[in-house]
Amino acid sequence: MSGATSDSHDISELADTTHGLAGVRGDVAGPAVVAANIAAAQAHRPAGQRAADDEVSVAFDGELSERADGVTDAEAVLAAYRADGLAALGGLAGVWAVAITDRRDGRTHLAVDRIGGGTLYHAGITAGSHAYASEPTALLAAPGLTAAADDQAVRDYLRTGATDSGERTFFAGVSRVPAGHVTTLRPADGVVEATTEAYETAGVTPTTVDDTLAGLRGRKVGVHLGLGAPAAYLASRLPDAEVFVLTGGPTSTAPTSQATATALGRTPASVVASGDQLGTDLADLVRILGEPVPDLAAYATLAVAKAAAGVEVLVDPAGAEQALGIAVEQPKAKRTVDIATLLSNVDGEPAGRPDAVAAALRVADRVGAHTGVRVRLPFAGQEIPDGEQLAARLTPRVRAAAGAVRPAGPVREWLLRLKNRVYGTFLSESFTTRPWFAQQEILVAFEDFIKGRNADAAIFWRLLNVELWMAAFVDPKPEEQPAPAVKGPLEANSGKELEIAIDGERWLRFPVRTELFARGDDYQKLISGYVTGFVAAVRADGRHTGRFERPWYLLVSEKVVAIAQGRSYFIWDIQPNWWARTLSRFVVKTPYGIGLGSPWTMQLAIQEAGLPRILVASAAGAAGKVIGRRGLFYQVAGHSVRAIDGPTEYSAYPSNVSAKLAPAKPKQAATALTTAVRAALREAGEEAIADKLAGVVIIDANDIGRNVLGSAADRPDAFFEKLFADNPLGQGSEQTPLAVAVPAS
Known part of the structure; x- marks a missing residue:
């Protein structure tokens, strides 16, 4: 598509070789290239039409319902404009959008039909240039135009459902040509002025x-x-x-x-x-x-x-x-x-x-x-x-x-x-x-x-x-990265380390990947199977077999036990009362979890500990803030309340839309798991490794804290909380709720 120059301002239009309407008016480097980029961004649209003579060019998108035989829609618009100027627009019946460049005065006119079936948008892309396109998103391909939301348009829409009203669009800096209007782009003193006005439709017979x-x-x-x-x-x-x-x-x-x-x-x-x-x-x-x-x-x-x-x-x-x-x-x-x-x-x-x-x-x-x-x-x-x-x-x-x-x-x-x-x-x-x-x-x-x-x-x-x-x-797009590979059985989670030092001892923590757990699952059988599979992987690898000759431990995320026990609830199945809604507003939220900062988790806390205890804990927490002591709320409310988790966007479904209580009777659950895992290992022919299992620990851990809920192990809870100081299971969608801990030397 050829361009032309008028008053030292470039005009670049694309219609017959592109899709929809796209163009640039004004002083801008490489106007044809910019217009081509805009056109490419709306390549899904039907091809536009073009008609031109020595003084006027017309780019047309849509369909006229009335025109003479033997001419295209664009040719009909050109003839009407040459005869009557912009007054011709009111007589064009159909669904259409048009860009008319008149080289006699250097102006470009953008117009849509009187009903608004055609669409046309424009935006200033530099101080001295203007671009237009059939769709607002296509203009984002122009240099100098950054995608941003128009705050007023978004607020009006949210409040009333208002869209497509007047010249305002949802994109800041991008304007719409309203139905029955013409926007004129006029170069003047190194800038392009855009003025919009209704065109004359008086005397036009309404279409039924x-x-x-x-x-x-x-x-x-x-x-x-x-x-x-x-x-x-x-x-x-x-x-x-x-x-x-x-x-x-x-x-x-x-x-x-x-x-x-x-x-x-x-x-x-x-x-x-x-x-x-x-x-x-x-x-x-x-x-x-x-x-x-x-x-x-x-x-x-x-x-x-x-x-x-x-x-x-x-x-x-x-x-x-x-x-x-x-x-x-x-x-x-x-x-x-x-x-x-x-x-x-x-x-x-x-x-x-x-x-x-x-x-x-x-x-x-x-x-x-x-x-x-x-x-x-x-x-x-x-x-x-x-x-x-x-x-x-x-x-x-x-x-x-x-x-x-x-x-x-x-x-x-x-x-x-x-x-x-x-x-x-x-x-x-x-x-x-x-x-x-x-x-x-x-x-x-x-x-x-x-x-x-x-x-x-x-x-x-x-x-x-x-x-x-x-x-x-609008949001910045992160650079595309290949999908993260699923970690191997003997590898740490991304961003985590296998090894940790505790009081002079060095330990390895191997996260074990599992399928998602569900309500009613036999978690003892499932966990035993995953541990047996992990031991088989250790045998096949050969590097760590000797580490199981000393006492080792299995740590289990409390979340999977609670889910299997049926103590996880979709948030729409929880009915927060007034107290839950009110108290949750005063909870400080962190990036690591919603805690009790939602009506659903607070309701579970009230059901678990009772309203009187939660009220006393809230008073203690408030007093603690005044005197600079943290954690008083949970000291009063209890470990079972501390372990309540709410929905988080980074969790795998259904945890992203669920809230859960701590596991029921976690110490008994840890004891039963110890017995089940030992039995499964013996059945698999791993008697020696089964004998060295020194216990199962059920732990609540995230990136800001750890808390042992139930233990059948031979070491104090403080040891396992230190063992999980960096939360080796991860905070997101790793699907590694188990960790096998063995001595590193």
Whole structure:
């Protein structure tokens, strides 16, 4: 694609040889290269069109619904502009975005259709240059533009669901060309000024829903039967269209949609969009959409478009609820969530307002670009019949089957199915450190959502969507590293040492990797098997066999014993009371674990030790802070409370969404394990090694402390706490809950 120069400012546009629109205007080194990089970042989009003469060039993305025969859309726009200038924009019907460069005055005009079906974004990339693209994420490929969140846009979205409102985007420094507007890039005094104004649409005949549908006849069309009556109306006006029904769960929208299809005399194609499938597609959904969206109706559109690969145009009823002024039926709940209580630093009124139609149009653009199926929303920005008139045009049978306006997908079901993942996200360190979230309040509200106390699925989707969007586009990306190799049986965990010196003695601690333990597991049998396998590995290696001729020890993480005993609980199965919620707020949290700093772990502490003892311990802890003595809380509360663990993002599932008590009767458990391990070794022919096992110790250890809970060994607890001074089992997802300790010399 050739460039040109005007007023010493470079112009570089790419359309016919690229995808979508991409360009740079102004003084910037290598404008063609920059434009090419931006274009490459949106290579999934359909190829754009270009038309030019000696003075004007047009780059066009989209589809005009009215133009003369024998010319392309771009040629039609060029002719209209040469005849009427920017006044021609209001007469262009269809879904489109256009970049017009007029070399007579050196200006570039960026415009989108009056409804907003086309999309175009721009940003200053240096002091004297401006870039534009069909998608905001593509602009991140331009030099000088660093991905950052627009704080006001994020806060407005979290509070109200506002997206695609005016010029503001979720990316700081990136602006949108609003529907029915033109942004003019004008070089002046070494800079590029961008001004945006609405173009004239007076006298333009509004397009009706029926006009839009009539224009699709003769093309291969599909209809998404979501939302009830509005979709039924679309399908009834397109008798030859294939119809698609979303299936997702026992209370999904499928039964209503199936009944509607039957009443229309059509056999629908079923599109599986279960919660599990959403979990698989979630990262792609966030990446495809580029910016957060108000609700998960976007996933319904994406799922149907993927399944409708054989059609040319997918007609979707999205936007009908706002256009018709009809509220979508929502499940009832005991209470609603005040979003302000879930957010930090909420002041003033939101600057943006929700616009479901604008958001749906952006979803249609992105989904169409990624799937190759044009997605059209006839209810978006069109002249339409009101709800009663629309229903009156349906036959009584279809009207009865379609019913009211319903959600596009089973959003509550989807989030419930993904609850482990949602909890893991809300518990993550990155989520905790965002400036917008009140994490503890969010966790409590989501717990209520799971238990049916509130039905505010859209709020929890917005919270999740912001975090996923930040991770995908804004957070620094760590350099890709190969997946860490699973450690060998005689190797230390990463960042740890095998050997340690204790009071003049040197010891080796061999971490033993296991599978994850689960409630009801026979932990004595499993642990005995892992130890026997480890001894076999020692025999095969030959270097350490002699070390078992002296007394040796097996140390077991208390976590696996507690889990097998059924003393680990998903946090949504724990019901914190007022005391638990209140006391947990005063616990200092550390990077090494949540401790009692969550309502769930505090509730377990209350259940384990009793509320009076926890209150006395809290008073002792508070007094200890005043006089500078640490640890008084746990001295009063007891070792069993100290061993309570909460969910942490770095733990392997299900520990990342669970809280657990200390093992029951840990001393007896250690004694029973000693007997079981000796028996298993003898059965394996290792009588001498079995005889030298000097006991099993059940220990609670992390990177900031150690505590023996139960011991059947011949040394004092203090020895084993020193033996684990550097926590050789690791703090993350190593899956090494056992350690065999042998003399190093």
